[in-house]
Amino acid sequence: MFCPSKDDLIPQALALLPRGRAWGTHEGGPGPGTTLYRYWAAVCDVFAFACRRLCALRLEFWCATQSETRDLWMAEYGLPDECDPYPDLCAKVAAQGGARCEHLVSVAARAGWVIDCADATDACGDTADCAAADCAEAAGGPPLNTIVIRVDLGASDAYAGGIETAPFADALVADGSLACDPDISPLQCVLDRVIHAHLAVEYILIPPPIYLMADDETHLVDEDGRLFVAE
Incomplete structure (x- = not known):
């Protein structure tokens, strides 16, 4: 699964800007030194964080790769329980x-x-x-x-x-x-x-x-x- 970084997202965001001199897009801009570029770079930093969290969430859908949502998995499968025949979480999921x-x-x-x-x-x-x-x-x-x-x-x-x-x-x-x-x-x-x-x-x-x-x-x-x- 491809998880885009900030550098991957900036060109995509700039490509969505309107065409014209006012937007600095008439010659393939805006350039890195412009205010418009710095603004969208800051926005893409937030987008990159969101993408990283979404990519991490994908790992939580499988017991073998889950880590952050272990408490939710344990509650879903009724663990810990000293009488449970499958005290190991992933063994119970696979049973x-x-x-x-x-x-x-x-x-x-x-x-x-x-x-x-x-x-x-x-x-x-x-x-x-x-x-x-x-x-x-x-x-x-x-x-x-x-x-x-x-x-x-x-x-x-x-x-x-x-x-x-x-x-x-x-x-x-x-x-x-x-x-x-x-x-x-x-x-x-x-x-x-x-x-x-x-x-x-x-x-x-x-x-x-x-x-x-x-x-x-x-x-x-x-x-x-x-x-x-x-x-």
């Missing part, structure tokens, strides 16, 4: 998004979480060895417009919480859980920004294995509570 599981997996991976998506039909209903007491329902499963997300806590670097919190003496309540649920609120905060609003989300947490050391042997307890002894 295509989508409702496919592959997109959600990539978004979670950037935040340090390992997830995958389960089909709603994968949920357990009245399958043998799958129902919990007082919790089973025939052909149970997530309703339509539900996305089921499995979170691999053991493989997720961003997960910093423990699997269980031991109960304190004299602090139990009836029907209370002996363990606190894993905290995946940072993951939920990120995914809430990209999952379509019409979808309900059901999270399935896959806890990492728990290692217990005793008598110089390693006892491995898997996610189903089965005990293995490593030789």
Whole structure:
């Protein structure tokens, strides 16, 4: 893009003057030493400044070259936001998004979480060895417009919480859980920004294995509570 300077603009301004001796244009003037020339040179100085600013404005139309309007770009794209899956401005501008599981997996991976998506039909209903007491329902499963997300806590670097919190003496309540649920609120905060609003989300947490050391042997307890002894 050509951005004219003051020296480029002066001949163009003088060429627009009327023809005649009174204007000094009868012999190709006015010349540099004349009052008329100095006047239009001063005017062209202002025109050149305007041209420079217009040329600079052109760079603000693209994220890669913007500089002066960064605050406007940040406000337009809702940044900064600690839960945003695209904390980098230009990455968010270029993001295509989508409702496919592959997109959600990539978004979670950037935040340090390992997830995958389960089909709603994968949920357990009245399958043998799958129902919990007082919790089973025939052909149970997530309703339509539900996305089921499995979170691999053991493989997720961003997960910093423990699997269980031991109960304190004299602090139990009836029907209370002996363990606190894993905290995946940072993951939920990120995914809430990209999952379509019409979808309900059901999270399935896959806890990492728990290692217990005793008598110089390693006892491995898997996610189903089965005990293995490593030789």
